[in-house]
Amino acid sequence: MAEQDWVSDRFAEHQDRLHALAYRMLGSAGEAEDAVQEAWLRASRADTGQVENPGGWLTTVVARVCLNMLEARRNRREESAGALPPEPDVPHASVHPAGQAGPEDEALLADSVGAALMVVLDTLTPAERLAFVLHDVFAVSFGEIGPIIGRSPAAARQLASRARRRVQGAADASDAARSAKRDIVEAFLAAARGGDFAALLDLLDPDAVVGEVSGGREVAAFFAGRAQAARLALVDGVPAAVWSHLGRPKAVLTFTVDDDRITRIDIDTDPDRLRDLDIVILTAGDKERR
Numbered sequence: 001m002a003e004q005d006w007v008s009d010r011f012a013e014h015q016d017r018l019h020a021l022a023y024r025m026l027g028s029a030g031e032a033e034d035a036v037q038e039a040w041l042r043a044s045r046a047d048t049g050q051v052e053n054p055g056g057w058l059t060t061v062v063a064r065v066c067l068n069m070l071e072a073r074r075n076r077r078e079e080s081a082g083a084l085p086p087e088p089d090v091p092h093a094s095v096h097p098a099g100q101a102g103p104e105d106e107a108l109l110a111d112s113v114g115a116a117l118m119v120v121l122d123t124l125t126p127a128e129r130l131a132f133v134l135h136d137v138f139a140v141s142f143g144e145i146g147p148i149i150g151r152s153p154a155a156a157r158q159l160a161s162r163a164r165r166r167v168q169g170a171a172d173a174s175d176a177a178r179s180a181k182r183d184i185v186e187a188f189l190a191a192a193r194g195g196d197f198a199a200l201l202d203l204l205d206p207d208a209v210v211g212e213v214s215g216g217r218e219v220a221a222f223f224a225g226r227a228q229a230a231r232l233a234l235v236d237g238v239p240a241a242v243w244s245h246l247g248r249p250k251a252v253l254t255f256t257v258d259d260d261r262i263t264r265i266d267i268d269t270d271p272d273r274l275r276d277l278d279i280v281i282l283t284a285g286d287k288e289r290r
Contacts, residue, residue: 006048007043007044007046007048008044010054010055010058011040011043011058013054013055014054014055014058014059015036017055017059017138018036018039018058018059018062019032019033019036021059021062021063021066021133021134021137021138022035022036022039022062022065022066024133024137025063025066025067025070025129025130025133026066026069026070031069034069035062035065035066035069036062038065039058039061039062039065042061042065043057043058043061046061056140056144059134059138059140060144060148063130063134063148064148066130067126067127067130067148067149070126070129070130071126074125074126074247124163124166125159127149127151127159128159128160128162128163129163130145130148130149131145131149131156131157131159131160131163132159132160132163132164132167134148135156135157135160136160136164141153142154142156142157142160145160162278165278166278166279166280179239180257180260181238181239181255181257182232182239182282184203184239184255184257184260184262185232185239185240185241185255186232186239187199187203188200188203188223188255188262189227189230189232189241191203191224192223192224192225192226192227192230193225193226193227193228195224195225196224197220197221197224200219200220200223200224201216201217201220203261203262204216204219204220204261204262205258205261205262205263207263208261208262208263208264208265209263209264209265210222210223210264210265210266210267211267219265227241227243227253229243229244230242230243230251230253231243231244231281231282232281232282233279233280233281233282234278234279234280234282235252235254235277235278235279236277236278237278238254239255239282240252240253240254240255241253241255242279242281249274249277249279250269250274251267251268251269251274252267252268252274252277252279253265253266253267254266254268
């Protein structure tokens with residue numbers, strides 16, 4: 001009974017932090033409450049005799065519960081995705097997470113990270129998300145994060161770095177999305193989906209090339225009525241298009257533009273290269289948002 005009282009007291013002491021962690025990990029107040037409740041049940045049954053840092057221990061318990069919930073959510077999404085993803089309406093928000101120069105910047109990041117993670121939810125794996133939130137928001141060391149996700153501290157650092165770049169990419173998206181190239185790529189995708197051959201010809205250079213297909217009319221014919229599931233995106237900060245299957249990028253279309261005409265389209269399907277890309281999905285109207 002005394003041990004359970006100790007756990008109850010420590011849990012109450014750190015409850016606000018644990019709720020904040022769960023909410024930023026899961027993006028849902030209801031799921032955060034469920035995660036904290038599950039963490040309490042686990043903690044109350046655990047042997048606490050060797051616990052020297054109650055706050056760190058409880059953070060680890062909540063983090064592992066959230067990791068399991070994120071993985072289960074990701075699996076459910078993949079199972080229900082079907083053979084091909086529809087053209088989804090992905091909300092995009094202008095998020096400006098601060099750096100880590102000082103306490104004020106860290107507080108700003110803590111306030112904004114929930115929205116930022118919602119923006120890039122589909123591009124972050126559960127492990128990336130956990131590493132980023134624990135380290136950048138809650139100052140947990142990579143040495144502590146590694147065992148939670150079953151990785152080395154160095155691997156945990158890489159996951160957090162990759163997630164951070166994607167969150168920062170969301171912050172920069174509103175500026176990059178204003179570019180003329182973004183408008184051209186968006187118009188191209190709309191014309192391709194709609195099978196608008198004339199509009200495609202207007203966007204393509206007469207000598208445009210895609211793979212083995214060359215010539216504006218030939219490229220227009222190749223894309224007319226296609227690219228139904230391709231989504232406008234920033235790929236490493238550059239307007240492009242991304243086709244995904246079961247939530248994972250399978251093809252990236254990059255565009256070379258000269259004098260407001262598309263001169264070349266490259267299609268990359270190499271999994272290793274795609275894995276290293278920073279992808280921020282955009283939707284119509286994002287260029288007007290700040």
